[in-house]
Amino acid sequence: MAPQYKLTYFNLRARGELTRFIFAAAGVQYDDNRIEFSEWPALKEKTPMGQMPLLEADGKVVCQSGAIARYMARETGLGGKSSWEEAQVDMFVCGVDDLITKLCDAHFASDEAVKEERTKALGPYVSKFLDNYEKLCGPEGHLVGTSLTYADLAFFVGMHDIWQHRADALEKYPKLAKVAETVRDNEGVAAYIAERPETNI
Amino acid sequence: MAPQYKLTYFNLRARGELTRFIFAAAGVQYDDNRIEFSEWPALKEKTPMGQMPLLEADGKVVCQSGAIARYMARETGLGGKSSWEEAQVDMFVCGVDDLITKLCDAHFASDEAVKEERTKALGPYVSKFLDNYEKLCGPEGHLVGTSLTYADLAFFVGMHDIWQHRADALEKYPKLAKVAETVRDNEGVAAYIAERPETNI
Known part of the structure; x- marks a missing residue:
């Protein structure tokens, strides 16, 4: 079964947009979870590094926008051929x-x-x-x-x-x-x- | 034959040290090319993005410290097992x-x-x-x-x-x-x- 992905970030392009583009270009379904600034303080404490974006893959979490984008690029074959x-x-x-x-x-x-x-x-x-x-x-x-x-x-x-x-x-x-x-x-x-x-x- | 690696950066840890550590931990030989600040302006124009560090692998060049470290980590098996x-x-x-x-x-x-x-x-x-x-x-x-x-x-x-x-x-x-x-x-x-x-x- 295909992994369930969820990307959590503000309703901004900024550090989240590249991963959204990877999902879009690869045609991979995901939950594009855009949160309000007011929701952030409560969530912040529960995140690995006090930062967004967060990627969940079947419930497992990783943060850091670069690491997330590279992971999804690898998973979707958009990372390069060698x-x-x-x-x-x-x-x-x-x-x-x-x-x-x-x-x-x-x-x-x-x-x-x-x-x-x-x-x-x-x-x-x-x-x-x-x-x-x-x-x-x-x-x-x-x-x-x-x-x-x-x-x-x-x-x-x-x-x-x-x-x-x-x-x-x-x-x-x-x-x-x-x-x-x-x-x-x-x-x-x-x-x-x-x-x-x-x-x- | 093993690739010839050359890492060019200032004589600083900063953005170069992680790649030096990867070479060291993996036991891979390389040219640890530390340049003076005075040499930088002349070199800068010849670099891909006006930035150091630079990695040369058999003469091919790549820049951006993160990309360099990830590349060498992949090449040396220090990047993770999955x-x-x-x-x-x-x-x-x-x-x-x-x-x-x-x-x-x-x-x-x-x-x-x-x-x-x-x-x-x-x-x-x-x-x-x-x-x-x-x-x-x-x-x-x-x-x-x-x-x-x-x-x-x-x-x-x-x-x-x-x-x-x-x-x-x-x-x-x-x-x-x-x-x-x-x-x-x-x-x-x-x-x-x-x-x-x-x-x-």
């Missing part, structure tokens, strides 16, 4: 994670001056990020190899916030534009995007 | 990575007030970290399963900075103390520790 491919995919996913950290650091800064400074620094950071990824990207609509991996999904997830500010962000990046197209055209991903709740981050 | 074990190991390693981020954020803060504030926050953070890890830790001297994984190595690497301030930090954490003992007693690790350069972080 150990070296896996390392490359992992590298791209970590790079997007760095980007998401920057986005969250700006979004959640409580001090307005800090928030402004961090938001301003995002511009050059994003340009450098896209330059690097275009240079490293494969020619066939995939960051790594010749088929979909969760590196492609992670890239697309990271692009969401960039597109909100610059809809033409990939205009000068033909290889990355092709990756975005590949992900957007994925049936499972398209269905998920059509129905997911809108959130700020 | 996909689920791998997820748990990954979770612990990510948790230590969060800790190292906090340590680096305090250590490298240029503003003295910020540095003091972050250093002060480390105390409660470390206590919570140890509470969580002790609760989750296996009973046999390993965080996960019954043999050495790089989760154990990562934990030991993270403890280095904690021990510098609190030599008895594991006194109330018998399971974690046993993990530390297991790692300290590993022949390859012990030899590496005896010869590695002393660095601030």
Whole structure:
């Protein structure tokens, strides 16, 4: 029998969205358990590390967004076809994670001056990020190899916030534009995007 | 023929030490290429993402410390014995990575007030970290399963900075103390520790 999966996180993309994309692209059913901020303090104490997201697989729990995404990528065959491919995919996913950290650091800064400074620094950071990824990207609509991996999904997830500010962000990046197209055209991903709740981050 | 490995990083523990520990514990030869800060700007432009550490395996390059450590853990059999074990190991390693981020954020803060504030926050953070890890830790001297994984190595690497301030930090954490003992007693690790350069972080 297929394992019962449950992903618990806030109603945010942030640290949960990549795993939701993996489920969607792989066509794997799961309980997309989005909790309110008010529910978090009571739940926090019961979590392994006082953090979300949490993944439950047949009741067994694991936390840490990266570990969760990598696990589900392995389980669904989206992690890469060899150990070296896996390392490359992992590298791209970590790079997007760095980007998401920057986005969250700006979004959640409580001090307005800090928030402004961090938001301003995002511009050059994003340009450098896209330059690097275009240079490293494969020619066939995939960051790594010749088929979909969760590196492609992670890239697309990271692009969401960039597109909100610059809809033409990939205009000068033909290889990355092709990756975005590949992900957007994925049936499972398209269905998920059509129905997911809108959130700020 | 065994692959030729080269790890390039600053002469710091920080984001490079876990991979060095994996090489040491696995008894795998590699070029531990520690560069000066003055050499970095020229090298930076030639790296995939403007970041170190870099791992070269027979000349192929990958970056991102997490991706590098996971790759070498897979290659050396220190990553866990099943996909689920791998997820748990990954979770612990990510948790230590969060800790190292906090340590680096305090250590490298240029503003003295910020540095003091972050250093002060480390105390409660470390206590919570140890509470969580002790609760989750296996009973046999390993965080996960019954043999050495790089989760154990990562934990030991993270403890280095904690021990510098609190030599008895594991006194109330018998399971974690046993993990530390297991790692300290590993022949390859012990030899590496005896010869590695002393660095601030």
